[in-house]
Amino acid sequence: MRGMHRLRRLLGLVPLEAPPREGLDSKYERRSPHAQNALDLISGWTGSFPGALGLEAGNLALHADQRLHWALDQYGLVEGASVLELGPLEGGHSALLEARGAESVLAIEANKKAYLKCLIAKEIMELKRCRFLLGDFEKYLHETDTEFDIVLASGVLYHMQNPVHVLDRIGRRCQTMILWTHYFDPEIMHENETRRGAFLGEIKTLEHDGQSYRLYQRGYHEAWHADSYCGGPDDTHYWMERPDIIDLCERNGFNDIRVAFEDLDGPNGPSCLFYMTKQEGG
Ligand SMILES: C[S@@+](CC[C@H](N)C(=O)[O-])C[C@H]1O[C@@H](n2cnc3c(N)ncnc32)[C@H](O)[C@@H]1O
Structure with missing residues (x-):
């Protein structure tokens, strides 16, 4: 041979x-x-x-994201704040948090390739106060009771199998939550609407602390084969309705809820940025 x-x-x-x-x-x-x-x-x-x-990478300037700047402006003095970041992807938001003065950023990423990218980004942008952990943030939220000044949950809630539990656990870990998310709107996303196509038909009602929350099952249709895929680890996931998100957070003590960057026309579904905080005596 x-x-x-x-x-x-x-x-x-x-x-x-x-x-x-x-x-x-x-x-x-x-x-x-x-x-x-x-x-x-x-x-x-x-x-x-x-x-x-002068580097060539992707196109999205998450390191200068106006949504996160807006939310941190609502917060005020970021210096000294401890932040838990869920799903940092490539560390762009982590870099912005550090640049705005956060004392510590603990960022938890489950995608192995994304995690390595975070480490590379950390080196390139000389991040000193960001720490990246490889693993499932749902497990972290379940297994630890560490509290943070701010939890940043951007682009993650609508990838969850049980977004109600995740949102509930985030709410118990922080004074301020910055949440950018898609949500399901049954009026806008009626049966024949294009964006409804990714939804699998199952609508379930979840009972949580005596309240009912509606969850809409959606699939990635195996999009994770694509190099650019940056969703969650499970093919099916559930979206919440906007009023349910607000209701659950109010029940967890967030009494100052501000909304910005509302977008009803996004190609995947409506989305907005929530800035939520627990004001004493509010
Ligand atoms: C759509 S990206 C959002 C990235 C970034 N936070 C942003 O706002 O642009 C979702 C990120 O969360 C990560 N992720 C999804 N589910 C996760 C989980 N259970 N634990 C840790 N990371 C997760 C994904 O790997 C991906 O990096």
Whole structure:
């Protein structure tokens, strides 16, 4: 067999050297040291990096996200605040939190590739007060009782199997919650509406602390094969209605609830940013 291989090489039927492979498939980086080399290790970046760094990654400037700036403006003095961030993806929001003065950011990411991207981003943006943990934040919320000044839950609630329990647990861990999320609206998303197509038909009612919450089952339809996929670990997940989100949070003591960036026309469904805080004597 090896003799045959040698003969084929002599005849020029197989290349003498394997072509260079990309990313982690090859062992050594032969280019001059540069932050871009670290970005090139992992394909499919969603976020961009601050322009001054001159790096090529994704297009979404999460490190300068106006939604998060708005929410932190509502909070006031961020210096000294402890933050729990759920699903940091590539650390863009983590960098913004640090830049706005957060004392500590604990960011929990379950997607292994995204976690490695967070570590690369941490090095590139020289983040000193952010710590990234690889794992399931639902388990973290269930198993620990650490409290934070702020919990940032952006782009995660609508990926959950049980968003009611997740929202409830977040509410018990913080004074302020910053929640950007999609929600289900039965009036806008009527039976024939395009965005309804991803929903699987099951609508269930969950009883929680004596209240009923409606949950709408949705599927990714195996979109996780795509390089750009950044949803949750389960193919099916449930969306809540907007009034139910507010009701549950009010029951957990959030008495100052502000809403911004309301978007009814998003391609996946309506969304908005909630800034919620527990005001003493409110
Ligand atoms: C849509 S992205 C949102 C990223 C970012 N927070 C933002 O607002 O743009 C959802 C992120 O949450 C992560 N994620 C989803 N479910 C998770 C879980 N149970 N535990 C930890 N991370 C999770 C995903 O891997 C992904 O990075």
